[in-house]
Amino acid sequence: MDDFSWTAGVSRDDAQRYSRQILVNDFGVKAQKSLLSSKVLIIGAGGLGCPVGIYLAGAGIGTIGIVDYDTVSIDNLHRQIAHKESEVGKRKTDSLKNSILALNSRICVEIHEGTFDSKSAMEIVKNYDIVCDCSDNVATRYLVNDVCVILNKTLVSGSALRWDGQLSVYHFGEDCPCYRCLFPNPPNPENVTNCSEGGVLGPIVGIIGSLQALEVLKILGMKESSYAGKMFLFNGRDGKTRTIGLRKRDKNCAVCGDSPTVIKPIDYVLFCGAGAHDKVENLKILADSERISVEEYRDLRRIEKPILLDTRPNLEFEIAHLPEAKNITLSEVKNLEAEKIAQTLEATNNRDIFVICHRGNDSQRAVEILRDKFANHKIRDIIGGYDKWAKNINQDFPIY
Amino acid sequence: MRVKILFFGEASELAQKTEDFIDFPENQDEITYEIAKMRIFEKFKNLRKIENICILAVDEKYSSPGEMLKLHQFSEIAIIPPISGG
Numbered sequence: 001m002d003d004f005s006w007t008a009g010v011s012r013d014d015a016q017r018y019s020r021q022i023l024v025n026d027f028g029v030k031a032q033k034s035l036l037s038s039k040v041l042i043i044g045a046g047g048l049g050c051p052v053g054i055y056l057a058g059a060g061i062g063t064i065g066i067v068d069y070d071t072v073s074i075d076n077l078h079r080q081i082a083h084k085e086s087e088v089g090k091r092k093t094d095s096l097k098n099s100i101l102a103l104n105s106r107i108c109v110e111i112h113e114g115t116f117d118s119k120s121a122m123e124i125v126k127n128y129d130i131v132c133d134c135s136d137n138v139a140t141r142y143l144v145n146d147v148c149v150i151l152n153k154t155l156v157s158g159s160a161l162r163w164d165g166q167l168s169v170y171h172f173g174e175d176c177p178c179y180r181c182l183f184p185n186p187p188n189p190e191n192v193t194n195c196s197e198g199g200v201l202g203p204i205v206g207i208i209g210s211l212q213a214l215e216v217l218k219i220l221g222m223k224e225s226s227y228a229g230k231m232f233l234f235n236g237r238d239g240k241t242r243t244i245g246l247r248k249r250d251k252n253c254a255v256c257g258d259s260p261t262v263i264k265p266i267d268y269v270l271f272c273g274a275g276a277h278d279k280v281e282n283l284k285i286l287a288d289s290e291r292i293s294v295e296e297y298r299d300l301r302r303i304e305k306p307i308l309l310d311t312r313p314n315l316e317f318e319i320a321h322l323p324e325a326k327n328i329t330l331s332e333v334k335n336l337e338a339e340k341i342a343q344t345l346e347a348t349n350n351r352d353i354f355v356i357c358h359r360g361n362d363s364q365r366a367v368e369i370l371r372d373k374f375a376n377h378k379i380r381d382i383i384g385g386y387d388k389w390a391k392n393i394n395q396d397f398p399i400y
Numbered sequence: 401m402r403v404k405i406l407f408f409g410e411a412s413e414l415a416q417k418t419e420d421f422i423d424f425p426e427n428q429d430e431i432t433y434e435i436a437k438m439r440i441f442e443k444f445k446n447l448r449k450i451e452n453i454c455i456l457a458v459d460e461k462y463s464s465p466g467e468m469l470k471l472h473q474f475s476e477i478a479i480i481p482p483i484s485g486g
Contacts, residue, residue, distance in 0.1 A: 048486040138484045161485035164409045182462075183482050187453045193410060195485040205486065231455075233408050233480065238418045242406070242478060244457040247464060278485065 009033065017104075018060050031221025032060065038220045039063040041128035043116060043144055045092040046070075047195070047205030048134035048158045048212065050082035050099075055213035057100040061220075063108040064100060065128055067116045068092040069277075075400065079202035116140065117276065118265035121147045130219060132212050133157040136194060136278040138186050139268040143276070145170060145179035146265055149256045154225075155179070156215045158208040162198050163237035165208035168246070169215055171256060172228035181250040182231075186272040194278035204236050283361045290367055292380045294388045297354060307345050309333075311357045311366045320398040322389075325356065333366045338373035350376045360385040401427060404476040405440065407447075411454065411479040414446040424471070433467045440477065447479065455480040 008015075009029035010022070014036065022032050040061050042049045045068040056064055070092050072083045082099035083092065093111040100109050112124050125131060125147045133144045133155055141157070148155040148171055155170040157179065170178045211232065219225050231244045255262040269275055292300075300306055301324065310317055310325040317327040326345050333341065347353055353374065357363040363381035370379050382389070390399040401424045407415045422443050424431060433456070441451050455462060457478040458469050 044486055046486055134486050136484065136486045138482075141482075141484055159483040159486050161409065161483045162413065164412070164483055166409070166480075166483050182455060183453060185452060187450070187482065187484075191410070191449050191453075192484060193413070198413075198485070200485060208486075231480070233478070235408060235412065235418055237412075240406070240418060242408075242457075242460055244455070244478065244480065245461045247462045 013106075014060070021059060027217075027221060031217070034221050035060050035217065036062050038130070039065065039128045040216055040220075041065040041067065041125060041131045042096075042134055043067045043131065043140065044134035044136060045080075045082070045096040046076065046134060046136055047079040047160065047200060047202070048209040049092075049132070050080045050096060051206050051209030052132050052134055052158075052213045052216070053096050053100050054082055054103060055210060056216060057104045057107050059213070059217055060104065061107065061216075063110060063128075065110040065112060065124070066093045066096050067112045067124065068096075069113065069115050075196075079200060079205050081202070081206070115276065116143070118143065118267060121265055122151065125153060126151050128153065130154050130156065130216060132216065133159075134209065134212070137274065137276055138189075138192055139272040139274055139276040141179060142186060142271060143265060143268045146255045146262055149178050149180075149260075150262075150264065154219055156212050156219070158212040160205045160208050161193060161195060161200055163201065163204060163235055165204050165232075165234040165236070167208050167211050167215075167227055167232040167234075168230065169219070169225045169228040172219065172225050175248045176228045177246055177249045178253060178256040180255050181247060181253045184250075184254065189272065189274040192274065194280075196278055196280060201236065204234070207234060207236070280359055280361065282359070283364055286364045286367055286381060290371075290380050291364075291383050292354065293383050294392050297382050298393050307347050307351055307353045309341075309345060309353060309355045309366065309370075311355060311362045316358060316400070319400055320386075322356070330357075330362045330366055333369050341370075341373065347374070347377060352378045352380070354380055354382055356382045356389075357385045359387045401429070401471055402473070403471055404474075405444070406476055406478040408478060408480045409483045410450055410481045411447055414450065415444055416446075420444070422477075429471055430468045431471060433463050433465050433469055436469050436471075436477065440479070450481045453481050 018032050045066050072087045072095050074088050083095045087095040093113045097109045131148050131153050154172045157168050159166050229246050233242045251258045305324050308325045310327050311330045355363040355366045360383050367379050367381045390397040402421050405420050405422050412418045441448050
Protein backbone atom coordinates (compact mmCIF):
# COMPACT_ATOMS: atom_id res chain seq x y z
CA MET A 1 0.00 0.00 0.00
CA ASP A 2 1.33 3.47 -0.76
CA ASP A 3 1.35 6.38 1.69
CA PHE A 4 -0.57 8.74 -0.54
CA SER A 5 -4.02 7.28 -1.09
CA TRP A 6 -7.09 7.32 1.15
CA THR A 7 -10.80 6.74 0.98
CA ALA A 8 -12.85 9.78 1.92
CA GLY A 9 -16.48 10.74 2.41
CA VAL A 10 -15.68 14.44 2.25
CA SER A 11 -12.77 16.56 1.05
CA ARG A 12 -10.00 17.73 3.36
CA ASP A 13 -11.38 21.29 3.38
CA ASP A 14 -14.89 20.10 4.15
CA ALA A 15 -13.69 17.76 6.87
CA GLN A 16 -11.91 20.65 8.56
CA ARG A 17 -14.57 23.29 8.17
CA TYR A 18 -17.62 21.15 8.95
CA SER A 19 -16.10 18.61 11.37
CA ARG A 20 -17.99 19.86 14.42
CA GLN A 21 -21.35 19.18 12.80
CA ILE A 22 -20.26 16.03 10.98
CA LEU A 23 -19.32 14.63 14.41
CA VAL A 24 -22.90 14.99 15.66
CA ASN A 25 -24.66 11.64 16.00
CA ASP A 26 -27.35 11.02 13.38
CA PHE A 27 -25.95 13.85 11.22
CA GLY A 28 -22.58 12.83 9.90
CA VAL A 29 -21.00 12.64 6.46
CA LYS A 30 -24.14 11.71 4.59
CA ALA A 31 -26.04 14.76 5.81
CA GLN A 32 -23.07 17.03 5.17
CA LYS A 33 -22.74 15.85 1.59
CA SER A 34 -26.41 16.46 1.07
CA LEU A 35 -26.14 20.06 2.38
CA LEU A 36 -23.21 20.78 0.09
CA SER A 37 -25.22 19.88 -2.98
CA SER A 38 -28.50 21.56 -1.93
CA LYS A 39 -30.14 24.80 -2.97
CA VAL A 40 -32.18 26.81 -0.44
CA LEU A 41 -34.25 29.90 -1.16
CA ILE A 42 -34.70 32.52 1.57
CA ILE A 43 -37.67 34.83 1.02
CA GLY A 44 -37.06 38.01 2.98
CA ALA A 45 -33.63 39.16 4.15
CA GLY A 46 -34.93 40.65 7.40
CA GLY A 47 -35.10 39.57 11.03
CA LEU A 48 -35.71 35.90 10.14
CA GLY A 49 -33.81 35.78 6.87
CA CYS A 50 -30.58 37.02 8.48
CA PRO A 51 -30.12 34.20 11.02
CA VAL A 52 -31.40 31.65 8.50
CA GLY A 53 -28.86 32.83 5.91
CA ILE A 54 -25.98 33.01 8.38
CA TYR A 55 -26.55 29.55 9.89
CA LEU A 56 -27.12 27.93 6.51
CA ALA A 57 -23.93 29.54 5.22
CA GLY A 58 -22.03 28.27 8.22
CA ALA A 59 -23.42 24.78 7.69
CA GLY A 60 -22.29 24.68 4.09
CA ILE A 61 -25.46 24.77 2.01
CA GLY A 62 -24.28 24.67 -1.62
CA THR A 63 -26.45 27.44 -3.01
CA ILE A 64 -28.41 30.07 -1.09
CA GLY A 65 -30.90 32.25 -2.96
CA ILE A 66 -32.10 35.51 -1.41
CA VAL A 67 -35.29 37.38 -2.30
CA ASP A 68 -35.88 40.94 -1.06
CA TYR A 69 -36.93 44.25 -2.62
CA ASP A 70 -36.02 46.49 0.31
CA THR A 71 -32.99 48.45 1.51
CA VAL A 72 -31.39 48.35 4.95
CA SER A 73 -32.62 51.03 7.34
CA ILE A 74 -31.22 52.00 10.72
CA ASP A 75 -34.29 50.65 12.55
CA ASN A 76 -33.60 47.18 11.09
CA LEU A 77 -30.27 46.78 12.84
CA HIS A 78 -31.46 45.74 16.31
CA ARG A 79 -32.70 42.46 14.87
CA GLN A 80 -31.47 41.95 11.31
CA ILE A 81 -28.09 40.75 12.45
CA ALA A 82 -26.46 40.19 9.06
CA HIS A 83 -26.78 43.89 8.13
CA LYS A 84 -24.17 46.40 9.30
CA GLU A 85 -24.36 50.12 10.01
CA SER A 86 -22.21 50.71 6.95
CA GLU A 87 -24.88 49.09 4.73
CA VAL A 88 -27.79 51.35 5.69
CA GLY A 89 -29.41 52.48 2.45
CA LYS A 90 -28.02 49.54 0.46
CA ARG A 91 -29.98 46.57 -0.80
CA LYS A 92 -30.72 43.90 1.78
CA THR A 93 -29.98 41.17 -0.77
CA ASP A 94 -26.45 42.53 -1.30
CA SER A 95 -25.92 43.09 2.41
CA LEU A 96 -26.93 39.54 3.38
CA LYS A 97 -24.88 38.14 0.50
CA ASN A 98 -21.80 40.00 1.79
CA SER A 99 -22.31 38.64 5.32
CA ILE A 100 -22.76 35.10 3.99
CA LEU A 101 -19.63 35.28 1.86
CA ALA A 102 -17.61 36.83 4.69
CA LEU A 103 -18.52 33.80 6.78
CA ASN A 104 -18.16 31.16 4.09
CA SER A 105 -16.74 32.22 0.74
CA ARG A 106 -17.49 28.82 -0.79
CA ILE A 107 -21.25 29.31 -0.76
CA CYS A 108 -22.85 30.15 -4.08
CA VAL A 109 -25.20 33.07 -3.38
CA GLU A 110 -27.91 34.00 -5.87
CA ILE A 111 -29.77 37.24 -5.34
CA HIS A 112 -33.26 38.01 -6.61
CA GLU A 113 -33.93 41.67 -6.04
CA GLY A 114 -37.13 43.35 -6.99
CA THR A 115 -40.67 42.32 -6.28
CA PHE A 116 -41.44 38.68 -5.63
CA ASP A 117 -44.92 38.41 -7.14
CA SER A 118 -47.25 36.07 -8.99
CA LYS A 119 -45.29 36.66 -12.19
CA SER A 120 -41.75 36.07 -10.93
CA ALA A 121 -42.30 33.59 -8.07
CA MET A 122 -42.63 30.35 -10.07
CA GLU A 123 -39.50 31.02 -12.13
CA ILE A 124 -37.46 31.76 -9.02
CA VAL A 125 -38.72 29.00 -6.71
CA LYS A 126 -38.46 26.19 -9.26
CA ASN A 127 -34.65 26.24 -9.09
CA TYR A 128 -34.47 25.45 -5.38
CA ASP A 129 -34.87 22.32 -3.27
CA ILE A 130 -36.48 23.97 -0.27
CA VAL A 131 -37.93 27.38 0.59
CA CYS A 132 -37.77 29.44 3.81
CA ASP A 133 -40.58 31.92 4.32
CA CYS A 134 -38.93 34.77 6.20
CA SER A 135 -41.29 37.39 4.80
CA ASP A 136 -43.09 40.11 6.67
CA ASN A 137 -46.55 40.31 5.13
CA VAL A 138 -49.69 38.27 4.53
CA ALA A 139 -49.81 38.54 0.73
CA THR A 140 -46.29 37.13 0.35
CA ARG A 141 -47.05 34.30 2.80
CA TYR A 142 -49.98 33.08 0.68
CA LEU A 143 -47.98 33.49 -2.53
CA VAL A 144 -45.02 31.53 -1.17
CA ASN A 145 -47.31 28.80 0.15
CA ASP A 146 -49.18 28.39 -3.11
CA VAL A 147 -46.05 28.36 -5.26
CA CYS A 148 -44.42 25.78 -2.99
CA VAL A 149 -47.45 23.49 -3.23
CA ILE A 150 -47.73 23.93 -7.01
CA LEU A 151 -44.00 23.21 -7.50
CA ASN A 152 -43.95 20.54 -4.78
CA LYS A 153 -41.34 22.21 -2.58
CA THR A 154 -41.15 21.93 1.20
CA LEU A 155 -41.75 25.25 2.96
CA VAL A 156 -40.08 26.09 6.26
CA SER A 157 -42.14 28.97 7.58
CA GLY A 158 -41.30 31.32 10.43
CA SER A 159 -42.94 34.49 11.65
CA ALA A 160 -42.55 36.85 14.56
CA LEU A 161 -44.03 39.98 16.09
CA ARG A 162 -43.52 41.75 19.42
CA TRP A 163 -42.77 38.93 21.94
CA ASP A 164 -44.20 36.10 19.82
CA GLY A 165 -42.96 33.69 17.22
CA GLN A 166 -44.42 30.82 15.18
CA LEU A 167 -42.75 28.07 13.20
CA SER A 168 -44.07 25.27 11.02
CA VAL A 169 -43.00 23.15 8.07
CA TYR A 170 -45.60 22.96 5.32
CA HIS A 171 -46.13 20.58 2.43
CA PHE A 172 -43.67 17.94 3.61
CA GLY A 173 -45.18 14.59 2.70
CA GLU A 174 -48.66 13.37 1.82
CA ASP A 175 -50.48 14.19 5.09
CA CYS A 176 -48.71 17.44 5.92
CA PRO A 177 -50.97 20.50 5.71
CA CYS A 178 -50.07 23.71 3.90
CA TYR A 179 -50.50 27.25 5.19
CA ARG A 180 -53.89 27.51 3.50
CA CYS A 181 -55.17 24.33 5.17
CA LEU A 182 -54.76 26.15 8.48
CA PHE A 183 -55.60 29.67 7.40
CA PRO A 184 -57.89 29.38 4.37
CA ASN A 185 -59.02 32.99 4.70
CA PRO A 186 -56.63 35.93 4.92
CA PRO A 187 -57.13 38.27 7.86
CA ASN A 188 -58.80 41.62 7.45
CA PRO A 189 -55.89 44.02 6.74
CA GLU A 190 -57.15 46.29 9.54
CA ASN A 191 -56.38 43.52 12.02
CA VAL A 192 -52.87 42.80 10.78
CA THR A 193 -50.04 44.29 12.80
CA ASN A 194 -46.57 44.35 11.29
CA CYS A 195 -43.16 44.86 12.86
CA SER A 196 -42.98 48.55 11.91
CA GLU A 197 -46.13 49.18 13.94
CA GLY A 198 -46.07 46.56 16.67
CA GLY A 199 -42.32 46.23 17.07
CA VAL A 200 -40.40 43.00 17.63
CA LEU A 201 -37.47 42.04 19.83
CA GLY A 202 -34.27 40.86 18.15
CA PRO A 203 -33.89 37.54 19.99
CA ILE A 204 -37.47 36.57 19.11
CA VAL A 205 -36.72 36.58 15.37
CA GLY A 206 -33.32 35.11 16.24
CA ILE A 207 -34.92 32.10 17.94
CA ILE A 208 -37.47 31.47 15.20
CA GLY A 209 -34.92 32.03 12.40
CA SER A 210 -32.45 29.66 14.10
CA LEU A 211 -35.16 26.99 14.33
CA GLN A 212 -35.95 27.47 10.64
CA ALA A 213 -32.28 26.92 9.81
CA LEU A 214 -32.22 23.79 11.97
CA GLU A 215 -35.28 22.36 10.21
CA VAL A 216 -33.62 23.01 6.83
CA LEU A 217 -30.52 21.09 7.97
CA LYS A 218 -32.64 18.13 9.11
CA ILE A 219 -34.85 18.08 6.05
CA LEU A 220 -31.94 18.29 3.61
CA GLY A 221 -29.49 16.19 5.59
CA MET A 222 -31.75 13.58 7.12
CA LYS A 223 -35.03 13.80 5.16
CA GLU A 224 -36.97 14.41 8.34
CA SER A 225 -38.59 17.33 10.14
CA SER A 226 -39.81 17.85 13.68
CA TYR A 227 -42.37 20.48 12.71
CA ALA A 228 -44.14 19.03 9.68
CA GLY A 229 -47.77 18.92 10.78
CA LYS A 230 -46.87 20.76 13.97
CA MET A 231 -46.66 24.39 14.93
CA PHE A 232 -44.16 25.69 17.45
CA LEU A 233 -45.40 28.71 19.37
CA PHE A 234 -43.14 30.90 21.44
CA ASN A 235 -44.05 33.75 23.74
CA GLY A 236 -40.85 35.32 25.01
CA ARG A 237 -42.67 37.67 27.37
CA ASP A 238 -43.64 34.85 29.71
CA GLY A 239 -41.26 32.19 28.41
CA LYS A 240 -44.18 30.09 27.21
CA THR A 241 -43.71 27.53 24.46
CA ARG A 242 -46.21 25.10 23.00
CA THR A 243 -46.02 22.69 20.10
CA ILE A 244 -49.44 22.20 18.58
CA GLY A 245 -50.28 19.06 16.64
CA LEU A 246 -51.92 20.39 13.47
CA ARG A 247 -54.65 18.97 11.30
CA LYS A 248 -53.86 16.70 8.38
CA ARG A 249 -53.86 18.10 4.87
CA ASP A 250 -57.33 19.45 4.07
CA LYS A 251 -58.74 17.45 1.16
CA ASN A 252 -60.80 20.53 0.32
CA CYS A 253 -57.86 22.94 0.46
CA ALA A 254 -57.91 25.41 -2.44
CA VAL A 255 -54.29 24.69 -3.33
CA CYS A 256 -53.17 21.32 -1.86
CA GLY A 257 -56.61 19.65 -1.74
CA ASP A 258 -57.76 16.80 -3.95
CA SER A 259 -59.44 19.16 -6.43
CA PRO A 260 -57.47 22.38 -6.17
CA THR A 261 -58.90 25.63 -7.53
CA VAL A 262 -55.59 27.47 -7.26
CA ILE A 263 -53.40 25.82 -9.89
CA LYS A 264 -51.20 28.83 -10.60
CA PRO A 265 -50.39 31.93 -8.53
CA ILE A 266 -53.33 34.30 -8.13
CA ASP A 267 -53.51 38.04 -7.40
CA TYR A 268 -52.47 38.06 -3.72
CA VAL A 269 -52.81 41.79 -3.22
CA LEU A 270 -56.44 41.44 -4.25
CA PHE A 271 -56.91 38.21 -2.24
CA CYS A 272 -55.48 39.74 0.95
CA GLY A 273 -56.58 43.33 0.41
CA ALA A 274 -53.05 44.44 1.30
CA GLY A 275 -49.74 44.97 -0.47
CA ALA A 276 -46.77 42.58 -0.45
CA HIS A 277 -44.72 44.66 1.99
CA ASP A 278 -44.84 45.66 5.64
CA LYS A 279 -44.90 49.37 5.02
CA VAL A 280 -47.76 51.30 6.53
CA GLU A 281 -50.35 52.43 4.02
CA ASN A 282 -51.41 56.07 3.85
CA LEU A 283 -55.12 56.37 4.44
CA LYS A 284 -57.24 59.23 3.22
CA ILE A 285 -60.66 58.98 4.78
CA LEU A 286 -61.34 62.62 5.68
CA ALA A 287 -62.37 65.55 3.50
CA ASP A 288 -59.73 68.25 3.01
CA SER A 289 -61.73 70.57 5.27
CA GLU A 290 -61.12 68.20 8.17
CA ARG A 291 -57.36 68.11 7.66
CA ILE A 292 -54.47 70.48 8.23
CA SER A 293 -50.86 70.35 7.08
CA VAL A 294 -47.93 70.38 9.51
CA GLU A 295 -46.95 73.81 8.17
CA GLU A 296 -50.39 75.29 8.84
CA TYR A 297 -50.37 73.74 12.29
CA ARG A 298 -46.93 75.21 13.00
CA ASP A 299 -48.20 78.68 12.06
CA LEU A 300 -51.25 78.32 14.31
CA ARG A 301 -49.30 77.18 17.36
CA ARG A 302 -46.89 80.09 17.00
CA ILE A 303 -49.84 82.41 17.74
CA GLU A 304 -51.59 80.41 20.46
CA LYS A 305 -51.14 77.06 22.19
CA PRO A 306 -53.64 74.78 20.43
CA ILE A 307 -55.58 71.81 21.81
CA LEU A 308 -53.80 68.73 20.51
CA LEU A 309 -54.98 65.14 20.98
CA ASP A 310 -52.33 62.47 20.44
CA THR A 311 -53.89 59.07 19.63
CA ARG A 312 -50.75 56.95 19.76
CA PRO A 313 -50.22 54.14 22.26
CA ASN A 314 -48.71 55.28 25.56
CA LEU A 315 -45.36 53.77 24.70
CA GLU A 316 -45.00 55.81 21.53
CA PHE A 317 -46.19 58.96 23.30
CA GLU A 318 -43.36 58.44 25.77
CA ILE A 319 -40.75 58.37 22.99
CA ALA A 320 -41.54 61.99 22.15
CA HIS A 321 -44.51 64.32 21.71
CA LEU A 322 -45.22 67.99 21.18
CA PRO A 323 -45.47 69.74 24.55
CA GLU A 324 -49.12 70.72 24.05
CA ALA A 325 -50.18 67.12 23.19
CA LYS A 326 -52.48 65.16 25.49
CA ASN A 327 -52.37 61.40 25.09
CA ILE A 328 -55.77 59.78 24.51
CA THR A 329 -55.26 56.55 22.56
CA LEU A 330 -57.49 55.62 19.65
CA SER A 331 -59.27 52.96 21.70
CA GLU A 332 -59.84 55.51 24.49
CA VAL A 333 -61.21 57.93 21.90
CA LYS A 334 -63.66 55.18 20.96
CA ASN A 335 -64.62 54.16 24.47
CA LEU A 336 -64.45 57.25 26.68
CA GLU A 337 -67.36 59.62 27.24
CA ALA A 338 -67.10 62.98 25.48
CA GLU A 339 -67.01 64.71 28.87
CA LYS A 340 -63.98 62.76 30.01
CA ILE A 341 -62.13 63.48 26.77
CA ALA A 342 -63.00 67.19 27.00
CA GLN A 343 -61.70 67.23 30.57
CA THR A 344 -58.36 65.72 29.61
CA LEU A 345 -58.01 68.08 26.68
CA GLU A 346 -59.24 71.08 28.65
CA ALA A 347 -61.36 71.72 25.59
CA THR A 348 -63.45 74.76 26.43
CA ASN A 349 -65.28 77.46 24.50
CA ASN A 350 -65.73 75.40 21.38
CA ARG A 351 -62.06 75.79 20.58
CA ASP A 352 -60.64 73.88 17.62
CA ILE A 353 -59.26 70.43 18.39
CA PHE A 354 -56.33 68.99 16.45
CA VAL A 355 -55.53 65.29 16.31
CA ILE A 356 -52.10 63.83 15.69
CA CYS A 357 -50.62 60.32 15.52
CA HIS A 358 -47.49 58.61 14.18
CA ARG A 359 -48.19 58.78 10.44
CA GLY A 360 -51.64 60.33 10.05
CA ASN A 361 -53.85 57.23 9.79
CA ASP A 362 -55.22 56.78 13.31
CA SER A 363 -55.66 60.54 13.65
CA GLN A 364 -58.14 60.41 10.78
CA ARG A 365 -60.00 57.50 12.37
CA ALA A 366 -60.13 59.51 15.60
CA VAL A 367 -61.57 62.58 13.85
CA GLU A 368 -64.35 60.40 12.45
CA ILE A 369 -65.28 59.31 15.97
CA LEU A 370 -64.79 62.68 17.61
CA ARG A 371 -66.85 64.71 15.21
CA ASP A 372 -70.00 63.07 16.60
CA LYS A 373 -68.89 63.45 20.20
CA PHE A 374 -67.91 67.11 19.82
CA ALA A 375 -70.48 68.66 17.51
CA ASN A 376 -69.53 72.19 18.60
CA HIS A 377 -65.83 71.93 17.95
CA LYS A 378 -64.01 72.01 14.68
CA ILE A 379 -61.84 68.89 14.64
CA ARG A 380 -58.97 68.31 12.23
CA ASP A 381 -56.22 65.75 11.81
CA ILE A 382 -52.64 66.75 11.15
CA ILE A 383 -51.73 65.26 7.78
CA GLY A 384 -48.85 62.81 8.00
CA GLY A 385 -48.57 63.06 11.80
CA TYR A 386 -45.27 63.21 13.65
CA ASP A 387 -43.47 61.60 10.70
CA LYS A 388 -44.32 64.63 8.59
CA TRP A 389 -43.58 67.01 11.46
CA ALA A 390 -40.11 65.53 11.78
CA LYS A 391 -39.58 65.70 8.04
CA ASN A 392 -40.87 69.18 7.29
CA ILE A 393 -40.71 71.18 10.52
CA ASN A 394 -38.18 69.82 13.00
CA GLN A 395 -35.62 67.28 11.83
CA ASP A 396 -34.44 66.71 15.39
CA PHE A 397 -37.82 65.38 16.54
CA PRO A 398 -37.23 61.74 17.62
CA ILE A 399 -39.03 59.73 14.97
CA TYR A 400 -39.12 55.95 14.82
CA MET B 401 -66.01 22.91 33.93
CA ARG B 402 -63.11 25.35 34.29
CA VAL B 403 -60.54 25.36 31.50
CA LYS B 404 -57.38 27.39 30.97
CA ILE B 405 -57.20 29.69 27.95
CA LEU B 406 -53.81 30.60 26.45
CA PHE B 407 -53.49 33.66 24.24
CA PHE B 408 -50.76 33.82 21.60
CA GLY B 409 -49.70 36.66 19.29
CA GLU B 410 -52.36 39.24 18.56
CA ALA B 411 -54.74 37.40 20.90
CA SER B 412 -52.54 38.17 23.90
CA GLU B 413 -52.23 41.75 22.73
CA LEU B 414 -56.02 42.14 22.52
CA ALA B 415 -56.73 40.26 25.75
CA GLN B 416 -53.85 42.12 27.45
CA LYS B 417 -52.76 38.89 29.09
CA THR B 418 -51.25 35.57 28.07
CA GLU B 419 -53.67 33.33 29.95
CA ASP B 420 -57.00 33.26 31.75
CA PHE B 421 -59.73 30.79 32.65
CA ILE B 422 -63.18 30.13 31.30
CA ASP B 423 -66.02 28.32 33.00
CA PHE B 424 -68.17 26.33 30.63
CA PRO B 425 -71.71 26.23 32.03
CA GLU B 426 -72.16 22.91 30.21
CA ASN B 427 -71.00 20.56 32.91
CA GLN B 428 -69.81 17.92 30.49
CA ASP B 429 -66.44 16.64 29.48
CA GLU B 430 -67.40 16.87 25.82
CA ILE B 431 -68.46 20.04 24.09
CA THR B 432 -68.76 20.94 20.41
CA TYR B 433 -66.10 23.11 18.79
CA GLU B 434 -68.78 25.64 17.91
CA ILE B 435 -70.12 26.03 21.46
CA ALA B 436 -66.63 26.23 22.96
CA LYS B 437 -65.67 28.87 20.42
CA MET B 438 -68.85 30.86 21.05
CA ARG B 439 -68.29 30.84 24.82
CA ILE B 440 -64.66 31.90 24.50
CA PHE B 441 -65.35 34.86 22.22
CA GLU B 442 -68.38 35.79 24.34
CA LYS B 443 -66.17 36.08 27.38
CA PHE B 444 -63.18 37.69 25.67
CA LYS B 445 -65.00 40.24 23.56
CA ASN B 446 -61.84 42.11 22.55
CA LEU B 447 -60.82 39.06 20.54
CA ARG B 448 -63.87 39.08 18.31
CA LYS B 449 -62.20 40.89 15.45
CA ILE B 450 -59.75 38.02 15.02
CA GLU B 451 -62.30 35.26 15.69
CA ASN B 452 -62.43 34.09 12.07
CA ILE B 453 -58.70 33.64 11.61
CA CYS B 454 -57.77 31.89 14.85
CA ILE B 455 -56.78 28.28 15.34
CA LEU B 456 -58.18 26.80 18.55
CA ALA B 457 -55.91 24.10 19.94
CA VAL B 458 -57.18 21.92 22.77
CA ASP B 459 -54.41 20.37 24.85
CA GLU B 460 -51.88 21.13 22.12
CA LYS B 461 -53.99 19.66 19.35
CA TYR B 462 -55.61 21.53 16.47
CA SER B 463 -59.40 21.41 16.60
CA SER B 464 -61.74 21.64 13.64
CA PRO B 465 -65.31 22.84 13.20
CA GLY B 466 -67.79 20.04 13.90
CA GLU B 467 -65.42 18.25 16.26
CA MET B 468 -66.38 17.16 19.80
CA LEU B 469 -63.77 18.60 22.14
CA LYS B 470 -62.81 16.42 25.07
CA LEU B 471 -62.13 18.61 28.07
CA HIS B 472 -61.01 17.83 31.57
CA GLN B 473 -60.08 19.79 34.64
CA PHE B 474 -56.57 20.64 33.49
CA SER B 475 -57.33 21.18 29.82
CA GLU B 476 -56.01 24.24 28.07
CA ILE B 477 -57.31 25.86 24.93
CA ALA B 478 -54.81 27.94 22.96
CA ILE B 479 -56.06 30.80 20.78
CA ILE B 480 -53.65 31.12 17.87
CA PRO B 481 -54.03 33.79 15.20
CA PRO B 482 -51.43 33.71 12.41
CA ILE B 483 -48.45 36.03 12.77
CA SER B 484 -47.22 37.50 9.50
CA GLY B 485 -44.26 39.64 10.58
CA GLY B 486 -40.66 38.62 10.33
